[in-house]
Amino acid sequence: MQSKGVIRTFTILILLACLWQLSFTAVTAIQNKKAAQRAEQIAQASDISGIAEADRAFYLDSIRKIETRRYTDSLSGVKVYFGQTFKEVQNHEINLGLDLKGGMNVMLQVQLEDLVRALAGNNTTPEFQRAIALAKERSVNSQNDFISLFADAWKEVAPGTRLAQVFGTFEMRDRIKPESTDDQVVSVIKEEAESAVANSFNVLRNRIDRFGVTQPSIQKIGNTGRILVELPGVKEPERVRKLLQGTASLEFWPTFNFEEISSFLDEANKRLAEILAAEEAPATVAEAVAAETDAVAQELQAQSGEDASLAAARKANPLFAVLSPSGMRGSACIGFAAAADTALVNKYLRIPEIAAIFPAEFRPIWTVKSSDYVKDENVYDLVAIKASSRDGKAPLDGGAVVDAHVDYDQRRGGYPGVSMTMNAEGANVWARMTKENVGRQIAIVLDGTVYSYPNVNEAITGGSSAITGHFSIDEATDLTNVLKSGKLPAPATIVQEQVVGPSLGAESIRSGLISFLIAFLLVLLYMFLFYKGAGLVADIALLTNVVLLFGILSGFGAVLTLPGIAGLVLTLGMAVDANVIIYERVKEELKAGKGFGKAVADGYRNAYSAIIDGQVTTLLTGLVLFFFGSGPIKGFATTLIIGIITSVLTSIIVTRLIIDDRIVKGKTISFEHKWSANFLKNTNIDFLGGRKWSYLISGALILIAIGSMCIKGFTYGVDFTGGRTYVVRFDKPVTAEEVRAAVNNTFNLADPESSVEVKQFGGDSQMKITTSYKFKEESSSVDTEIENMLYESLKDFYAAPVSYEGFTSTLENPNGIISSDKVGATIANDIKRNAIISIILALIVIFGYIALRFKGWNWGLGGVVSLAHTAIIIIGFFSLFSGILPFNLDVDQTFIAAILTIIGYAINDNVVIFDRIRENLALHPGSDFKETVNKSLNATLTRTVNTSVSTLLPMLAIAFCGGESIRGLSVALCLGVLIGTYASIMIGTPVMFDAEMAARKKAAAKK
Structure with a gap:
């Protein structure tokens, strides 16, 4: 191995970098533990004697x-x-998915239908309404964007009528002219749609920031108009x-100045x-919580040595203890407060006597x-708004803004700013507002928060103005989108939703860690024993691999999900695959009479091609899964991809460095025990001779x-059918059967056409309930309606009385709904479509790669037939035994992930066999082909x-210990390993042989 010193140093540096990255997770865990201990200390010191028995648990949980x-x-x-800082440390810890941490995963669809209607001036002509209806209908089964679908529908319902006649409204007259072509109009509408989605993204991001969730995630999904939001730890879905x-x-x-409000603040x-x-x-539980936490906190602070005079000052100045007056004359900012204190300031200012x-x-x-x-980045300004109109409404709203764009203020050092244009009515109001507020500030408010409060230097006429300040380019772009948002309605509705209670998340973490540790120990033990x-x-290489894996996951901000843990466990098994290939080659070289050093060098060199080909095919399917999967499945793909890369590096580099060190020191290392020395050696099985029987059995x-x-079909998961699924826990x-009967009675009364499926999920006090009731309706009111129906159906099954709030809550250790999923019809169709595309694409990619590497389509055909054989039998198993075996065998995204992973993994055996055939053909070019293959x-x-x-x-460890939610995935993977191994020997290679012999006969006949 050349340049061992450089490689060793580089490997150590990477390992140290990963350990450093993992240290952030450890520090965060320590601080969170301290926070929990302090919260528990305060909760235990609370006086609950005045709280009703039924409210005490809620009261103490609120304090915590x-x-x-x-x-x-x-x-x-x-x-x-x-x-x-602690916030920076938190940003670098390993992110846990919702299935491990609990929380809420929401897919929102920006309703571009409403945007198109508004751009057309709420056109009511029959042609326009028909085109909208057609586009909406087709969007369910199409991957095209709504604007393109509408344009196509318009050509059908109103041929010869140009879109400029529909969208050339007064507000759009500057961008859409009478002579504009349909393509130009569509381009303008798409720009508006992109702006609407960008604004929705920013609005949602800021709403989430204000919600106070740790490590939230929000991302736009391509050009679909969809936004994915993940909120770990959320316990209030409604x-x-x-x-x-x-x-x-x-x-x-308009605003007040500080000096106009300061005396009122003092009073x-x-x-x-x-x-x-x-x-x-x-007087109430909520007030008791606030009072108790303040009192106990002060008591604890006093116990730790807080100065008595400071405590007295806080008592004498309760408002100024949480709100620091700004003292800035001429500014609308009247004070500053830490984020944690803003709610208390609001509460104080809303007290009737204070207001x-x-x-x-x-x-x-x-x-x-x-x-x-x-x-301090955790401190916010409090701005004094002046609501001087009779109706209390703002003098000017977003409907007046026609356009806005980023500009640069050369008078203020070239800082980015925002230029905006208003319609005629808005321009008049703006001129009057600015004239009345010269020398003062005007606040721009979105969703009840101030985005900017710029100074007015002079009256602004003509409807154009600029907002300046020390903005970054991103901030100016966001403000531009905010200003443009107000003129057009583009609401976002939830089309997919998953809620996981924290208790279920804790159980998933526990089962995931146990299965991972068992799997890890099993692999370690097996490699030593053999x-x-x-x-x-x-x-040692495997342990290094685990450190690298988790370090890279943390460094790249990847999310670790329960299927991701399954991916890690699968990686453990696949990690030693390369070592097995290398060690078997080294043993062959040693038995050929070579010296130890030479045998090691040749063994590694001869194993490289099989290792690389096998891992590349798995990597390709992992990439397909990553690009076509979503949520936890993308987490599975992420860990699988990273695991494949780290496995190859550690299996080749780390083991070689250790073995080479022993060679340099004149030492050797044993590659076998006595019992394993001749395991399956010197076999002479005529595999090809029995291929007709294998074809018959298969x-x-x-x-x-x-x-x-x-005939029987499948039990589909909700992500394939659309609908809602709830996991409900009982206290007995x-x-x-009895749960199904109760739920059916309620739902069938409301809609006889709706279906309800109930199955045990985990223990006998936990059920998974899936319903198609109103699955095409995605409003939150329908969610609430269904939760009400479930509560009425199931409340009598509890030994202790349960309230509706308790049933639907996801507080710690709940009974009732502990997780839920909602998938709209459009999303379900997209998921099914992506599943089919991903499987076909994976097979095509593997066929192409093998055919290219082995320079013959016959080899690719053998590999793909082997994979298709394995996939069909596993899919059939899920169909045949669904409802018979005591665990979930639904066909859903997780199942598709398993099939794709099997496709990627099972090809490894074919590749290793094909690689050896190719090698033997090169060594013995004149030998009989059948003999060479055997x-x-x-x-x-x-x-x-x-x-x-x-x-x-390790997959058996996941199947038995990994938890109910990924049992189907692990069972599919176990079957894939067994059937894939059989298929590579008894199906894939014989098919390749028959195809090759047919090709040779055909070539010979032509001669």
Whole structure:
């Protein structure tokens, strides 16, 4: 091995970098544990004697949540680890998926139908309505965007009528002229659609930031108009639905100056101190929580040495303890507060006696961004809005903005700014507003938060103006989208949703970790038992591989899901695949009489082609899965791809470095125990001679599989059919039959056409309920309706009374709904389409790669037939045994992920066998082809069995210990390993042989 010193140094540096990256996860865990301990300490010290028995659990849980958040918020700007703040450390920890952490995953669709209607001035002609209806109908089964579908539909319903006649409205007159072509009009509409989606993205992002979720994720899905939002740890799904689906509201407001409000602030601070001092006890649970946490926190602070005079000052100035007056004359900013204190400031200012102190027009609103005037990034400005109109509405709203774009303010150092244009009515109002507020500030408010409050230098006429400030380009772009958003309605609706309760997430983490550890130990033990000293070297490489895997996952911000853990476990088995290939080649070289050093060098060199070809095919299917999968399946693909790369590197480099060090020191290493030295050696099985029997057996199995698919069909998951699925936990054992009867009675009364499926999910006190009731309706009101129906159907099954709130809540250790999924009809069709495309594409890619590498289509045909044989039998198994075996065998995204993974993994055996055939043909060009193929099959038999066992063992660990939600995935993978191994020997290679012999006969006949 050349340049061993450089490679060793590079490997050590990468390993250290991964350990450094993983240290952030450890630091975050330590701080979170401290936060939980402090919250528990405060909760235990709380006086609950005045709280009703039924409210105590909620009361204590509220205290824990408040204090945990208070503690972590207080650390967000504090440097806790090598100069990095806690917030920065959190951003570098391993991200857990919702199935592990609990929370909510939501796919929103920006309703471009409403956008098109608005751009057309809410056109009511029959042709326009028909075109909209056609486009909407086709969007369910099409991957084209709505604008293109509408344009095609318009050509059908109104041939000869140009789109410019429909969209050339007064508001759009500057961009769409009477002479504009249809293509030009469509281009303008698509630009508006992109702007609407970008704005929806920004609105949602800022709403989520204000919601206070740790490590939220929000991303646009290509050009589909869809936005994926992941909110870990969320426990109030209904609140999130309202937050995400609310219509954005853009407003322009005049403001008060600080000096106009400062005296009122002083008076409010004094009056608040009197009110708080006069309160003897909290009146409600919510108030009790706030009072108790403040009191206990102060008590704990006093116990830790807090100065008594400071505590007295806080008591004397309760408002100023959480809101620092800005003191900025001429500014609309009247104060600053930490993010954790903004809710308390709002609460204080809304107390009727306090609100009465301020002018009737006064409305305090927080900025969306942290303050530019305070260094702490966790502090926000409070802006004093002046609502002086009779109806209390803003003088100007977003409907007046015609256009907005990023510009650069050369007078202020070239900082990015925003130029905007208003319609005629808006221009008049804007001129009047700016004239009345020269020397003051006007606040731009979206969704109840201030985006900007620029100074007015002079009256602005003509409807054009600029907003300047110390904006970055991204901030100016976001503000541009905000301004453009107000003129057109493009609401976002939830088309797919998954909710996982934290207790189910904790169970998933526990089962995932247990299965991972068992799988890891099984692989370590197997490699040592079979390869002795070399097996220990492979174990060291495997341990290195795990560190690299988790370090890279953390470094790239990848999300670890439960299927992702299954991917990690599969990677463990596949990681030693390369070592098995290498070790078997080294053993062959040693038995050929070569010296130890020479045998090691030749063994590694001769194994490279088989290793690379086998891993590349798996990598290709992993990439297909990554690009066509979503959510947890993308997490599975991510860990699989990273695992393949790290496995190859550690299996080749780390083991070689260790073995070469022993060679340099004049030492050797054993590659076998006595019992394994001749395992499956010197076999002389005529595999090709028995191929007719294998064809017959496989043909019968395939016929049974296809027959079951056609006659019995499948049990489809909700992501293929559309609908809603709920996992419900009871406080006592129940049967699926009695739950099914109760739920059916309720849903059939409402809609006799709807279907309901109930099956046990995990233990006998947990059921999975799937319904098609109103599955084409995606509104949150339907979600609530179904949850109500479930509650009414199932409440009598509980030993202890359960309220509707308790049934639908996802608080710690819940009974009731602990997870839910919603998939709209359009999303379901997209998922099915992507599943079919991904499987076909994977087979085509593998066929092409093998045909290219082995320079013959016959080889590719053998590989693909072997894979198709394996996939069909497994699919048939899921059809035949669904509803018979005591675990979930639904055909869903996870199942498709399993099939694709099997396709990628099972080809490895074919590739190794084909590689040996190619090698033997090169060494013995005149030998009989059948004899060469049989010889190659026998020579690789040990490797084939060993790699299958080393992969099967960890997958069995997942199947038995990995939890109910991925049991179907692990069962499919186990079957894939077994059937794939058989198919590579008894189907793939014989098919390649028959195709090759047919090609040779054809070539000979032509001669």
